[in-house]
Amino acid sequence: xxxxxxxxxxxxxxxxxxxxxxxxxxxxxxxxxxxxxxxxxxxxxxxxxxxxxxxxxxxxxxxxxxxxxxxxxxxxxxxxxxxxxxxxxxxxxxxxxxxxxxxxxxxxxxxxxxxxxxxxxxxxxxxxxxxxxxxxxxxxxxxxxxxxxxxxxxxxxxxxxxxxxxxxxxxxxxxxxxxxxxxxxxxxxxxxxxxxxxxxxxxxxxxxxxxxxxxxxxxxxxxxxxxxxxxxxxxxxxxxxxxxxxxxxxxxxxxxxxxxxxxxxxxxxxxxxxxxxxxxxxxxxxxxxxxxxxxxxxxxx
Ligand SMILES: [Zn+2]
Ligand SMILES: [Zn+2]
Numbered sequence: 001x002x003x004x005x006x007x008x009x010x011x012x013x014x015x016x017x018x019x020x021x022x023x024x025x026x027x028x029x030x031x032x033x034x035x036x037x038x039x040x041x042x043x044x045x046x047x048x049x050x051x052x053x054x055x056x057x058x059x060x061x062x063x064x065x066x067x068x069x070x071x072x073x074x075x076x077x078x079x080x081x082x083x084x085x086x087x088x089x090x091x092x093x094x095x096x097x098x099x100x101x102x103x104x105x106x107x108x109x110x111x112x113x114x115x116x117x118x119x120x121x122x123x124x125x126x127x128x129x130x131x132x133x134x135x136x137x138x139x140x141x142x143x144x145x146x147x148x149x150x151x152x153x154x155x156x157x158x159x160x161x162x163x164x165x166x167x168x169x170x171x172x173x174x175x176x177x178x179x180x181x182x183x184x185x186x187x188x189x190x191x192x193x194x195x196x197x198x199x200x201x202x203x204x205x206x207x208x209x210x211x212x213x214x215x216x217x218x219x220x221x222x223x224x225x226x227x228x229x230x231x232x233x234x235x236x237x238x239x240x241x242x243x244x245x246x247x248x249x250x251x252x253x254x255x256x257x258x259x260x261x262x263x264x265x266x267x268x269x270x271x272x273x274x275x276x277x278x279x280x281x282x283x284x285x286x287x288x289x290x291x292x293x294x295x296x297x298x299x300x301x
Contacts (some may be wrong), residue, residue, distance in 0.1 A: 182293050
């Protein structure tokens, strides 16, 4: 497992620490489709991206906050079906950092790669064309990816948010997250066990009250809070539509025994001063006969 020594001037690193970089909260006019959605109202009508997946989805590799140290991580990244990067892949949001990250992504073997922006990229000069810059992954920004699986197996709905600072008073963007989301990605954490006490109450409220099928949440941003936390959901019952019935054996809607827990992952790889400090996090994914997705962390590579 390779590790890079801390680099750069410490004072500069402190200035760039994502937890205190409040100057990057500016708003930008949005564009269509999955780029440039700073105004959450513009997220309405963004069509989900769809990928047909053959075979099982059993391993998900999560990384975040690589801050341009991605190449030093290469040997630490296990093989998996999905690779998720939860933002802050550049140091200062420069295009050259983003392009190098994209080239590196192209060298990885994972069949599905998904990227969202962190605060270091969300106000960059190229952020409105981020989906073109990050061309070697599915780029999500207040938009969905639906993984369509073999007949009889429910699809996996993945949603990635734009970057937002924490809010106690609600955030319209979170109201746009589809209720059928199974995996939610957001650079900043909600209030949870891996938020370093800086999580967003509004995002947690949305997860608890609306996202009953969301069993996996992946974030970064609060570097020192890297880790995993399994937390109880609010009690609820979900009915799976008949078209998703397994084996086509019956056409009646059925109770979906949605997992009573959500696994919260803070996949930040950088330490407090943006030195490479933490490894990737590997998640095992299983699908029950009723179509319920269950996620569990693994230390095995
Ligand atoms: Zn960061
Ligand atoms: Zn950040």
